[in-house]
Structures are given as structure tokens and as C-alpha cells.
Amino acid sequence: xxxxxxxxxxRNKDVRAVARLLTLIENEEKLAETILKKIWKHTGNSYIIGxxxxxxxxxxxxxxxxxxxxxxxxxxVGVLAVDPTSPFSGGAVLGDRLRMTSAQSTGIFxxxxxxxxxxxxxxxxxxxxxxxxxMLGNDIxxxxxxxxxxxxxxxxQIADTTIVVEVPGLGDEVQAQKAGILEIxxxxxxxxxxxxGSDRLSKELAMMLSLGEEKxxxxxxxxxxxxxxxxxxxxxxxxxxxxxxxxxxxxxxxRLKRINYELExxxxxxxxxxxxxxxxxxxxxxxxxxxxxxxxxxxxxxxxIIRE
Amino acid sequence: xxxxxxxxxxRNKDVRAVARLLTLIENEEKLAETILKKIWKHTGNSYIIGxxxxxxxxxxxxxxxxxxxxxxxxxxVGVLAVDPTSPFSGGAVLGDRLRMTSAQSTGIFxxxxxxxxxxxxxxxxxxxxxxxxxMLGNDIxxxxxxxxxxxxxxxxQIADTTIVVEVPGLGDEVQAQKAGILEIxxxxxxxxxxxxGSDRLSKELAMMLSLGEEKxxxxxxxxxxxxxxxxxxxxxxxxxxxxxxxxxxxxxxxRLKRINYELExxxxxxxxxxxxxxxxxxxxxxxxxxxxxxxxxxxxxxxxIIRE
Numbered sequence: 001x002x003x004x005x006x007x008x009x010x011r012n013k014d015v016r017a018v019a020r021l022l023t024l025i026e027n028e029e030k031l032a033e034t035i036l037k038k039i040w041k042h043t044g045n046s047y048i049i050g051x052x053x054x055x056x057x058x059x060x061x062x063x064x065x066x067x068x069x070x071x072x073x074x075x076x077v078g079v080l081a082v083d084p085t086s087p088f089s090g091g092a093v094l095g096d097r098l099r100m101t102s103a104q105s106t107g108i109f110x111x112x113x114x115x116x117x118x119x120x121x122x123x124x125x126x127x128x129x130x131x132x133x134x135m136l137g138n139d140i141x142x143x144x145x146x147x148x149x150x151x152x153x154x155x156x157q158i159a160d161t162t163i164v165v166e167v168p169g170l171g172d173e174v175q176a177q178k179a180g181i182l183e184i185x186x187x188x189x190x191x192x193x194x195x196x197g198s199d200r201l202s203k204e205l206a207m208m209l210s211l212g213e214e215k216x217x218x219x220x221x222x223x224x225x226x227x228x229x230x231x232x233x234x235x236x237x238x239x240x241x242x243x244x245x246x247x248x249x250x251x252x253x254x255r256l257k258r259i260n261y262e263l264e265x266x267x268x269x270x271x272x273x274x275x276x277x278x279x280x281x282x283x284x285x286x287x288x289x290x291x292x293x294x295x296x297x298x299x300x301x302x303x304x305i306i307r308e
Numbered sequence: 309x310x311x312x313x314x315x316x317x318x319r320n321k322d323v324r325a326v327a328r329l330l331t332l333i334e335n336e337e338k339l340a341e342t343i344l345k346k347i348w349k350h351t352g353n354s355y356i357i358g359x360x361x362x363x364x365x366x367x368x369x370x371x372x373x374x375x376x377x378x379x380x381x382x383x384x385v386g387v388l389a390v391d392p393t394s395p396f397s398g399g400a401v402l403g404d405r406l407r408m409t410s411a412q413s414t415g416i417f418x419x420x421x422x423x424x425x426x427x428x429x430x431x432x433x434x435x436x437x438x439x440x441x442x443m444l445g446n447d448i449x450x451x452x453x454x455x456x457x458x459x460x461x462x463x464x465q466i467a468d469t470t471i472v473v474e475v476p477g478l479g480d481e482v483q484a485q486k487a488g489i490l491e492i493x494x495x496x497x498x499x500x501x502x503x504x505g506s507d508r509l510s511k512e513l514a515m516m517l518s519l520g521e522e523k524x525x526x527x528x529x530x531x532x533x534x535x536x537x538x539x540x541x542x543x544x545x546x547x548x549x550x551x552x553x554x555x556x557x558x559x560x561x562x563r564l565k566r567i568n569y570e571l572e573x574x575x576x577x578x579x580x581x582x583x584x585x586x587x588x589x590x591x592x593x594x595x596x597x598x599x600x601x602x603x604x605x606x607x608x609x610x611x612x613i614i615r616e
Contacts, residue, residue, distance in 0.1 A: 040602060259606070260593060263596055263613075271576070271614065272575060275575065288571055294351075296348075297345045298348075298567070299345055301571060
């Protein structure tokens with residue numbers, strides 16, 4: 001497919017063209033940028049639900065059940081599963097998910113996202129992938145990220161509603177990370193609710209939330225069991241609750257704030273890259289050595305680099 | 309004191325001139341930059357010990373005992389206690405510390421550091437304050453920061469040896485933050501070793517360390533009791549051990565890496581600020597609105613801002 005063909009097909013909500021564009025974005029090809037620029041005005045129309053949590057928390061089962069439920073309720077759903085690790089690691093998962101895809105005849109895409117790259121890092125690239133999927137005309141996009149450090153924090157810059165999934169029995173070292181993860185969840189899910197310890201985990205989370213700062217939106221805690229579907233009506237209800245709480249105004253204020261932040265970020269990065277091209281990539285390491293050896297002070301060094 | 313007078317006095321290791329320069333840095337006065345540039349070549353000669361931990365962990369008692377011990381062992385010590393909160397909050401503490409200062413006749417300075425500012429943020433400003441203190445000719449500088457989020461992580465960019473202080477009985481919510489804090493400590497101190505729970509805390513920390521990744525330097529855990537001085541010979545021994553482990557080469561490699569990182573940071577910030585002056589501070593917020601409303605795509609927006 002060439003540029004024109006991809007764009008034409010995207011305008012006709014073609015799933016294969018979306019898959020193609022996602023791969024172009026994944027591979028950081030220049031053509032991705034050209035196409036994204038041209039389709040931009042047709043994107044941004046879906047409500048974005050982010051799902052994150054530690055490996056083994058059952059995120060993909062939750063995504064699958066939520067997707068099915070949303071479709072039954074008359075929504076059109078696109079799903080993006082972001083694998084922050086290498087593109088080679090997702091083989092088995094990919095197989096599982098593709099089977100599911102056909103069963104539900106909706107757009108489910110699994111892609112890896114480089115945390116740096118010329119589209120501007122994890123959050124920016126993921127957002128462009130969502131835009132690509134939005135060409136399907138879906139009103140909901142579900143984004144799943146493996147809760148592995150950076151991704152956790154960045155998903156909050158992407159989703160309108162962020163769901164953090166926890167499970168009982170992942171050991172104390174995981175518990176220790178909870179404090180940070182709790183901060184980003186609009187809804188907390190205790191998954192594998194049939195396991196021993198799920199009640200206790202739920203109470204622990206409630207206690208940790210009550211210790212935290214008072215917020216206008218206090219995250220509800222929902223217990224789910226993906227194997228029998230228990231709790232999923234509640235989860236859906238809470239998502240819709242949060243969507244209603246945001247409304248158009250809060251949602252757009254939030255999106256605007258993120259765009260602003262991202263724009264500053266991108267401009268800084270690009271200005272720096274441009275400067276490095278101009279002065280050569282050895283200039284900063286050399287200057288750093290001179291600073292260490294007291295040949296130049298850091299303030300003068302910065303001024304000199306800027307002036308050059 | 310005018311510029312020339314301050315510099316002359318600094319060259320004569322005058323404590324009052326150091327205090328004056330620190331205040332100039334604290335208040336972000338232009339004169340601070342002028343002086344720092346001129347004294348740069350005489351700085352960088354002390355070994356930097358960073359001490360961080362949650363409020364109430366007894367960091368200042370540890371600093372005091374360590375300072376006393378170092379002086380007894382023939383070192384010349386400068387101390388910087390960084391209060392990341394407002395300059396108005398530290399009154400009581402300041403009083404306590406000043407009493408101590410005179411008893412030990414060494415340079416102990418308490419300053420607040422703005423986390424943003426034209427000297428370049430918390431880490432950069434703190435480093436300049438250390439440089440100011442180094443004009444005393446001290447071979448050791450102890451830097452104490454309140455372990456309040458950002459400061460924790462930034463101190464690791466400053467100190468040659470970072471000591472993280474924990475105490476038993478600060479409650480589970482604090483425990484939850486430990487995982488992050490452990491990452492940055494070269495030495496872990498369990499303070500208030502006479503309290504119930506200190507053995508348990510020490511064992512917990514050892515377990516968490518053993519769960520973490522294998523590192524060339526495995527942080528030792530030292531139990532101290534500031535009230536009777538127990539454990540301080542051990543602590544001193546471990547600091548010297550880490551200093552020996554680093555040697556000149558590892559220490560300089562580490563310092564160079566930080567200078568390099570900081571330089572990139574400063575250059576990016578300055579380039580961005582310069583661009584904002586050039587195009588006006590409303591340009592980015594306006595562009596962000598246009599992106600949200602699909603009037604322009606983010607890629608074109610960035611290109612446009614860079615070109616302007």
C-alpha cells in the first residue's frame with residue numbers, strides 16, 4: 001500500500017490499513033508522520049480507557065471482557081495493547097489475542113512502542129497509535145500497558161479513564177510499589193477475586209487511598225473475576241461514572257494540559273537535537289570533561305554552547 | 309560585601325563570605341553566577357556524602373555525629389542542610405543547628421533550594437552551594453536533604469556516597485515507599501536502633517536488597533543510635549569503604565556522567581527559554597488549543613514553532 005492508498009483506505013475505516021499505519025509508527029518510518037499529519041483532523045473522537053498493572057494481573061482478560069461488554073452495549077471498540085518490551089517477546093500473547101480478535105470482529109492491535117524515538121517517546125507514540133485506530137470510527141479505545149515502571153506513569157498522560165489492576169498474592173515487593181501506582185488510577189480493580197487474599201487486598205487499597213490526599217474524584221475499588229465475569233458490570237458502571245464525572249469540559253481541559261506539556265517537551269527535544277547537529281555531538285561530552293577538570297565553569301559552558 | 313570583597317574573602321576561607329554567597333545563590337541573585345564563575349577552578353575538591361530519608365528519621369543527629377567524628381579524625385568538614393520547603397519553615401531547626409555549629413567551629417549551613425530557578429533546578433543549585441562551601445578548603449562535604457519525593461532522587465546526582473536513613477515504626481505507608489528509596493542508597497542506615505522493630509526493619513531491608521538486582525556494590529545496612537553514638541564507627545567505616553571502592557576513577561566517571569547529563573538539561577532548558585522569549589509565551593498554549601480542536605496536527609505544530 002502506498003501513501004494515497006493507505007489514506008483512502010483509512011478514510012473507509014479499513015482495519016488492514018490501520019494495522020499498516022500502526023506498523024509504520026512502530027518502525028518509526030517517515031511515512032507514518034506524513035500520514036498522521038493528513039488524518040489528524042479525523043482523529044480524537046474516541047473515549048480512551050487505559051488499563052495498567054503488573055505482569056500476571058490478568059489485564060488482557062479484563063480488556064477482552066470489557067471489549068465484549070462494550071460491543072454488546074452498542075459501542076464500537078478499538079484496542080491497543082502496548083508491549084514496551086522488544087517486538088520479539090510477544091509471540092505467544094499475539095497468537096492468543098488474534099484468536100480473540102476474530103471472535104469479536106473488532107480492531108485489536110498489539111504493538112511495541114520504543115520509549116525514545118523520533119515521534120517523541122512512549123506517550124506521544126502511543127497517542128499517535130490511538131489516533132490511527134480512531135480511523136475505524138470507534139467511540140471507545142482501550143489501551144493496555146504492562147505495568148513496568150515508566151509505562152505506568154505515562155499511561156496517565158494518555159487515557160481519559162485510567163484503570164489500575166492489582167491481584168492478591170504477588171508478594172510483598174509488589175505491594176511496596178502500590179503507593180506509586182495508586183496515584184494514577186481513576187478506578188482500582190482487584191482482579192482474580194476468587195483467590196484468597198482478594199478481600200484483604202481490597203481493604204488494604206481502601207486504607208491506602210484514605211491515607212492519601214483528599215481528591216474531588218475518589219477512585220472506586222472494584223473486585224473482578226475474569227473467569228466467570230463477576231464484577232464486570234460494576235466495572236463498566238464505574239467507567240461510565242468517571243466518564244460522566246469528567247464530562248466534555250474536564251476531559252478537554254485534561255487533554256489540553258497534556259498536549260501543552262507534550263508540545264513543550266517536543267519543542268525542547270527538537271531544539272536540542274538541532275543544536276547538537278549544529279555543534280556536533282562531541283561538544284557536550286568534551287565540555288563536560290573541561291568542567292570536571294575545572295577548565296571551564298558550567299554556567300559559562302552553557303552560555304558558550306547556546307551562542308555557538 | 310561587594311563582588312571583589314566576597315571573592316577575596318572566599319579565597320581566604322572566610323565562613324561569612326561563604327554564608328553570603330550561599331544566600332545569594334538561595335535568592336537566585338545574578339551576583340551569585342558572577343562569583344561562581346570566578347571561583348569555579350578552586351572548587352570540586354571535597355568528597356561529598358549525601359544523607360536522605362523521611363522526616364523524623366533523625367538525619368540531622370546523624371549529620372551532627374558524623375561531622376564530629378570526621379573532625380576528630382582530622383578531616384575538615386562542611387555541612388549543607390537543604391530544606392526543599394519554604395525558607396520560612398525552618399526557624400526552629402535553624403536555631404538548633406546554629407547552637408551546634410558554634411560548638412564544633414566548622415561550616416554548617418542551612419539553605420532552602422528552589423526546585424526550579426535560573427541556576428537550573430534542585431540538583432544544580434545544590435551543587436553550586438556545595439562549591440561555595442568548598443571554598444572553606446574542607447575535604448568532606450555532608451549534604452542533608454529531607455526525603456520528600458524529588459529531593460530523594462536528585463541527591464543521588466550530587467553525592468559521591470549516598471546514605472539513606474530509615475527508622476522503625478513510621479507506619480506502613482512509609483514502608484511502601486522504601487522500594488524506590490533503596491535504589492539510591494550506597495549505605496542504608498537503620499536509625500533509632502534502640503527502638504522496638506529496628507531488627508525487623510534491618511532484616512526487611514536486607515530481604516528487599518536481596519530481591520533487587522545484583523550490583524557490583526551491595527549497600528551495607530548499618531544500625532545506629534544517635535542518642536548514645538552506637539553504630540557510628542561502623543557507619544564511618546562503611547563510608548570510607550565506599551569511598552575506597554569508588555577510588556578516583558569511578559568517582560570521576562560518575563561525576564562526569566552527571567555533569568554531562570546536567571549540561572544537556574541546562575542547554576535544553578536555555579534553548580527552550582530563548583525560543584519562548586522569541587516567539588512569545590502564548591504561542592505554545594495557543595498551538596495546543598489548535599491541536600485539541602484539530603486545526604493543526606502536533607507534528608506540524610512542533611515544526612512551525614522550531615522554524616519561527
